[in-house]
Amino acid sequence: MRLSARQIELFQMAYRLRSARKAALALNVLQPSISPAVSDLEGEIGTALFDRAGRKFEPTAAAHSLHKSVQKHYQGLELVREAAQLISEGTGGHLRVAALPFVAEALVAKAVGRLMAQFLNLRIDFEILSELNCLAPVKSISNCGRPYV
Helix, strand or coil, X not given: CCCCXXXXXXXXXXXXXXXXXXXXHHHCCCHHHHHHHHHHHHHHHCCCCEEEECCEEEECHXXXXXXXXXXXXXXXXXXXXXXXXXXXXXXXEEEEEEEXXXXXXXXXXXXXXXXXXXCCEEEEEEEECCHHHHHHHHHHCEECCEECC
16 A cells, blocks of 8 residues: 555645545645545545545545544654754653662752753653662663673
């Protein structure tokens, strides 16, 4: 199955506006480009996406399902875009911290609080672990192919 980004874009606009003509206007393309693209998409996935009545495109259950999947994809792309922006600014990231109980409350919790206040887009996962559980991740981290001991 070969789906193109353009087919999905045209589908999304026709889905939202319920009209090939309105979708074409919104995307600044000729109206005859919408219907064949949607028909090709329907052929690729093997089911009708719209009930066509006159000029309207009424979405089928399959169209609603595809739309939900496309929305998730777009949300994922937005997260990637946001991550790239944070990386370029040097203000985001993900930090995993594990500490022993006696160190966690006194030192680490305060440091994590300061970091979170300074870097609002920094995600920090903070775990308080037993001594055995705290050492296991440290031993598994490799340094140039050699594990720390």
